[in-house]
Amino acid sequence: METALDPKVQEFMDKVQAKYAHEPEFVQAVQEVAEVIVPYVEENKKYKDAKILERMIVPERVFIFRVPWLDDKGEYQINTGYRIQMNSAIGPYKGGLRFHPSVNLSILKFLAFEQVFKNSLTTLPMGGGKGGSDFDPKGKSDNEVMKFCQSFMTELQKHIGADTDVPAGDIGVGAREVGYLFGQYKRLRDEFTGVLTGKGLEFGGSLIRPEATGYGCVYFAEEMLTFAGDELKGKTVVISGSGNVAQYACEKATQLGAKVVTLSDSSGFVYDPNGIDAEKLAFIMELKNVKRGRIKEYAEAFDGVEYYEGEKPWGIKCDVAMPCATQNELNGEAAQTLVNNGCICVAEGANMPSTPEAIHVFEQNKILYAPGKASNAGGVAVSGLEMSQNSNRIAWTAEEVDYKLKLIMQSIHQTCVKYGKEEHSDFVDYVKGANIGGFVKVADAMLAQGLV
Helix, strand or coil, X not given: CCCCXXXXXXXXXXXXXXXXXXXXXXXXXXXHHHHHHHHHHHHCHXXXXXXXXXXXXXXXXXXXXXXXXXXXXXXXXXXEEEEEEEECCCCCEEEEEEECCCCCHHHHHHHHHHHHHHHHHCCCCCCEEEEEECCCCCCCCHHHHHHHHHHHHHHHCCCCECCCEEEECECCECHHHHHHHHHHHHHHHCCXXXXXXXXXXXXCCCCCCCCHHHHHHHHHHHHHHHHCCCCCCCCEEEEECCCHHHHHHHHHHHHCCCEEEEEEECCEEEECCCCCCHHHHHHHHHHHHHCCCCCHHHHHHCCCCEEEECCCHHHCCCCXXXXXXXXXXXXXXXXXXXXXXXXXXXXXXXXXXXXXXXXXXXXXCCCEEECHHHHCCHHHHHHHHHHHHHHHCCCCCHHHHHHHHHHHHHHHHHHHHHHHECCCCCCECHHHHHHHHHHHHHHHHHHHHCCC
């Protein structure tokens, strides 16, 4: 069921839709922001007169380039590479690289747009960007991945730098890919700088970076529950995905006393009513990170586990849900099922995993709902901490980085409360709080810097 938009929001979105109808994911991301920001701008003349939101939705630069490479059979392969430099008002462009067959301009623009707000919320001096390619690392040899990464970076290196644009990993871009990309950058530019984050510890990476997005998501959920007079301990948690974010969200939630009962991949999900403890999670990490196996193998390895082929886990009864897989994985029907089953908190570990219909269901039912720009900001926050360590030629301990990460997630929560708490009520609209909180800092910087 669609909700009618505010007339001013509708007027704004009609223009966006007319111009970007061929970019549905980007239009969806803009609408989520516009529903909150357009009314706010109407009340703040300085932002309206300077057309700040209209300027924010247009990238400062977009690079699209050919990526040719040779496979192990000696055959020519050609992919398309992208880099969206969305906004640099508060710092150098910062955002991941995604290697996946689904990558296109619309998806990367939506991710870059989200990144602007997310990076602003971290309090660190980082602008927003995103990039990647329709290259699929799955099924490729290390040699093929290396050749692709070297070809990709040969073009990308012309447009990035430690004080210009600092990419990182994302879906399909892990430690292996970042290593190959960094090696080629260093070779071509003859400089050792913090131009990429998510690097190996041996060459400038930060401790806790792999864990950061998942840990941060759980820290944010914990903050929401605490503010509402509740706690995470003892809660049943449903998580989608089984990659980096899902794995570490599972780990941290378990450490804090919750019981995680599901993980998933593109083939289906597993339900373990006894909970995915540290030993079982170690099995999943070996399965997914080393063997590149499928989640159904978990059901074959442990007693009492059910596997649901081709389904998502939102029908499982839970207190807390953490969508940690990909965009638009949780629709309105699934959201209503979660509400009907007693779910009280949803924290997004992925980027835009909830459809607009799902978000409206959460809002109508006063669910504690954290959009990804707030709850999954932990990854880019620690990327920013990695940049700081690189700039100062230092390395913090895991405990120091984890402590700083938790402080940043607490700060993001405080910002959301500041801008999202309803009058005469303790309820916080986290969508409103995150969007306005992220917008104001960037908008004020843009005003200060003039029409550029």
